[in-house]
Amino acid sequence: xxxxxxxxxTWLHRLSPGLKLGxxxxxxxxxxxxxxxVVLAAAVFLAGAIHASMRFGxxxxxxxxxxxxxxxxxxxxxxxLLNGPADALAxxxxxxxxxxxxxxxxxxxxxxxxxxxxxxxARPLERIGLVKAADLGLAIGLVVRFVPEVLARYEAIRDxxxxxxxxxxxxxxxxxxxxxxxxxxxxIAAAIDAxxxxxxxxxxxxxxx
Amino acid sequence: MATxxxxxxxxxxxxxxxxxxxxxxxxxxxxxxxxxxxxxxMLAGVILGAKRGGLAVLLVLVLxxxxxxxxxxxxxxxxxxxxPTAGYLVGWFFAAVAIGYCSERFVGRSQSALVQVxxxxxxxxxxxxxxxxxxGILWLAYGTGTGLSTAFLGDLAFIPGDILKAAIAALxxxxxxxxxxxxxxxx
Numbered sequence: 001x002x003x004x005x006x007x008x009x010t011w012l013h014r015l016s017p018g019l020k021l022g023x024x025x026x027x028x029x030x031x032x033x034x035x036x037x038v039v040l041a042a043a044v045f046l047a048g049a050i051h052a053s054m055r056f057g058x059x060x061x062x063x064x065x066x067x068x069x070x071x072x073x074x075x076x077x078x079x080x081l082l083n084g085p086a087d088a089l090a091x092x093x094x095x096x097x098x099x100x101x102x103x104x105x106x107x108x109x110x111x112x113x114x115x116x117x118x119x120x121x122a123r124p125l126e127r128i129g130l131v132k133a134a135d136l137g138l139a140i141g142l143v144v145r146f147v148p149e150v151l152a153r154y155e156a157i158r159d160x161x162x163x164x165x166x167x168x169x170x171x172x173x174x175x176x177x178x179x180x181x182x183x184x185x186x187x188i189a190a191a192i193d194a195x196x197x198x199x200x201x202x203x204x205x206x207x208x209x
Numbered sequence: 210m211a212t213x214x215x216x217x218x219x220x221x222x223x224x225x226x227x228x229x230x231x232x233x234x235x236x237x238x239x240x241x242x243x244x245x246x247x248x249x250x251m252l253a254g255v256i257l258g259a260k261r262g263g264l265a266v267l268l269v270l271v272l273x274x275x276x277x278x279x280x281x282x283x284x285x286x287x288x289x290x291x292x293p294t295a296g297y298l299v300g301w302f303f304a305a306v307a308i309g310y311c312s313e314r315f316v317g318r319s320q321s322a323l324v325q326v327x328x329x330x331x332x333x334x335x336x337x338x339x340x341x342x343x344x345g346i347l348w349l350a351y352g353t354g355t356g357l358s359t360a361f362l363g364d365l366a367f368i369p370g371d372i373l374k375a376a377i378a379a380l381x382x383x384x385x386x387x388x389x390x391x392x393x394x395x396x
Contacts, residue, residue, distance in 0.1 A: 087353075154231055170245065193212050
């Protein structure tokens with residue numbers, strides 16, 4: 001799995017992830033508060049200038065934005081048909097500005113930085129006993145680790161269908177995939193506990209359930 | 210949360226991600242391919258229950274937010290959260306929790322097969338259709354400024370597919386419950 005992060009050392013790379021996310025949130029609130037095409041066009045220009053100053057190159061920019069631009073185009077066409085050109089222009093400019101800035105932040109913040117930020121953000125939740133902040137990093141690591149294995153299992157099940165001349169149905173594909181994958185939960189949990197990654201208390205909890 | 214439940218949620222999140230990477234599955238009786246990813250969200254609630262199912266979906270959303278292209282079609286990154294269609298993405302979490310909560314209430318091991326499938330189907334309909342589409346419509350109406358009624362009309366096109374997915378999720382949920390009885394039903 002390839003991340004959308006682009007390595008580099010620009011000012012945006014060095015800015016703290018919390019600040020970048022906060023900035024994006026403020027930017028989006030401001031954009032949704034206005035309908036003026038001039039202000040929104042200025043926002044598109046600002047986001048475009050920030051993106052251009054990262055010097056990712058046209059090819060990478062296009063790759064990152066093409067799917068999202070398709071969604072934006074569809075939404076713009078619908079707004080045009082339903083509400084007229086003024087609203088459609090506002091929707092188009094607002095979404096392009098937001099999408100470009102968001103994609104730029106995604107490209108300049110590494111997965112590790114994001115996980116650290118999320119873990120730090122989860123600390124208040126930990127204090128009220130809702131989650132363990134450190135578990136988040138562990139869980140994210142587990143997901144990334146097991147995606148290729150689930151895919152391999154899916155292919156094996158699909159090949160088994162083909163070998164038997166069976167039609168591939170959602171039910172007959174999903175059920176064995178889920179059972180085969182979840183069956184390993186006990187071993188993985190035991191391996192995690194054996195290494196004491198989550199501390200002693202959780203192991204006792206695990207035995208109880 | 211016990212380590213085992215954390216691992217189950219993470220494994221299911223991996224299943225949801227993997228389902229976004231496989232090609233859409235064709236059904237025999239309708240000509241429209243089914244994207245398996247949103248089916249995975251319903252399955253998370255049905256099979257794992259509210260707490261673990263919700264966590265599984267939350268993990269997928271976190272992966273999207275931190276810039277991994279884990280959504281179907283290789284989408285990902287913060288940009289997917291700023292679109293007016295993000296309600297359907299954020300709604301996944303609430304859908305999974307609601308489906309899990311209802312499944313835990315509606316379905317028990319001692320019931321007959323028909324009652325179990327019906328219970329799972331009702332749960333998937335409440336979370337995966339009513340709550341998910343409700344939130345999606347509200348977000349869409351606010352994000353585009355088109356008003357609730359037009360957002361609702363645009364949304365209608367996706368309802369039949371999701372009803373079908375709820376039915377598949379119900380059948381698959383029951384099949385997993387019967388086929389893997391060791392899976393603890395309560396988190």
